[in-house]
Amino acid sequence: MIVRSRFTLGAAMTAIALGLAACAPLSVTAPDTVVTRNAAPAFELQGRLSASDGQQAASGRVEWQHVRGTHHFTLLTPLGQVVAQLDADALGARLQTADGQVLSADSAEALLPQVLGVDVPIGRLGLWVQAAPGPEAEIRNRDSAGRPALVIDLGWRIEYLDYAGESADAPPARLDISRGDARIRLVIDSWTTLP
Template sequence: MRTRRLLPAMVIAAAALALPACAPLTVGPATGVAARSFSPAFELQGRISASDGNQAASGRIEWRHGHGTDSFTLLTPLGQIAAALDADAGGARLRTADGQSLHAHSTEALLPRVLGTEVPVGRLSRWVQAAPDADAEVRSLDTAGRPAIVIDQGWRIEYLEYDGPAGDALPARIDISRGDARIRLVIDSWTALP
């Protein structure tokens, strides 16, 4: 009688011990991540393409990110200004090449009108530096210990290329996606600002 009671208890205990072995392994920030610095103010220039699965836009981007301010200039592949977006504590203002002027409470409300897809502007400044917030999940690292794949609020950020082999090198090519939304960014130049 006694062995019958112990057997189910032992099976349950063995199963409980085996479950953690079946859990998927993830590479988190504590496992060999190269030291990454975050610049709160910067200027970058590059090329961008964005798609929502139905429509797409591409061209050049110039982005100046400061303390509480953002200035985006989006240019056509031929170098003509397609749109300029400026944002600060007072809101966001968008001017398009065809003379339209739009105002909104935030950059997030206006930048999708230019690119044709949702853009996580609030997180983008960290993503372009491969310095995600602490609540983001670093899924894998490259051979230099830099983020290779990050999941942040449902967005997948893939670092396809860095600007050099050093552990603190900045990203050169980034692919950002969530569902049908996809943003590809190639950074040609980067300047940290005071």
Template sequence: MSRRPPHRSQGLRRTLLGGACALLLAACTPTLVRDGAQPAARPFLPAFAVEGRLSATDGRNAASGRFEWVHDDEQDRLTLFSPLGQVVALLEGDPAGASLEAADGSRREAADVDALLPEALGVDLPAARLPRWIQAAPAADAEVRTLDDAGRPQLVFDQGWRIDYAGYADDTAAAAPQRLEISRGDARVRLIIDSWTALP
């Protein structure tokens, strides 16, 4: 029985090793372009009003209902409603501070919205990132892992959070998200967007 020449065996090992390294590097690449699609140019609204439905859980407690959020560079106003339409909480914030008013009339104040958002939603989301997440316009330092066929973000990782975009308002590249899920560990927030309004 003849033996394979050593140089061919070494070449095969180098080929396999090179292929394994290529696969490993591909697994570490933050942006994966699906089916040859290129990232779409995403609009970002600095001021907007959005309405929809949400459900939130920290792994132990869960809540659901409707929400209205008005945002611009200077202030935020987030109103949370029960499934029956009753106001559950009103969270307001501006450069001077933030306040949270509950349905029973009690009021809490803090230095910023981040300090009160966990009490309102039950999940400790980073308030400063939410305007970009809800528009599928991630910041430059976020990791866009996958794109859909229109080049829009489908899976994003940002500051330890996973943002899955399950649906957009239409098939155009600039369409606003309609369904998304934000999660980290046991914490999870699902949003269904019913309406968007760009503000001046």
């Protein structure tokens, strides 16, 4: 009887020790290399986007051409009808909606919330979609190839869920951008660096 009790107590202690070891955090290994990514001054992307401010949500296809300070941003329904077009350059920004409404502002940042429903900085968004955050951004995590996996910038959390390839310079393929209730999910189907 005594031997059995000791065996049961020993087995219980072993089970507890193994259980606690299973709860221990996994060690995170640093990537072999840390990749420095430079933002291209001109690019074009096409993809699928969903955005929400916590109360309202919108989704559809997006086409975005950025060429040295100019933006041509088109949001389309999943069936391909244009919902809104935003054009911006150094002189200002102009938004035209599907119902014929035209709005003007000094910058694209003033009108982009009308398109997405989320007040996101378009200048930073151009860096985020390239996984090339500015020097003031904090890269919290990197993937095994040394590319950004989690970035914090201006209070925004940018998670890189997938890249378009294994190489260090592959562009992002899936991003989740959030701050508070605001969230943008972007799946990039095609990416072109322009001259």
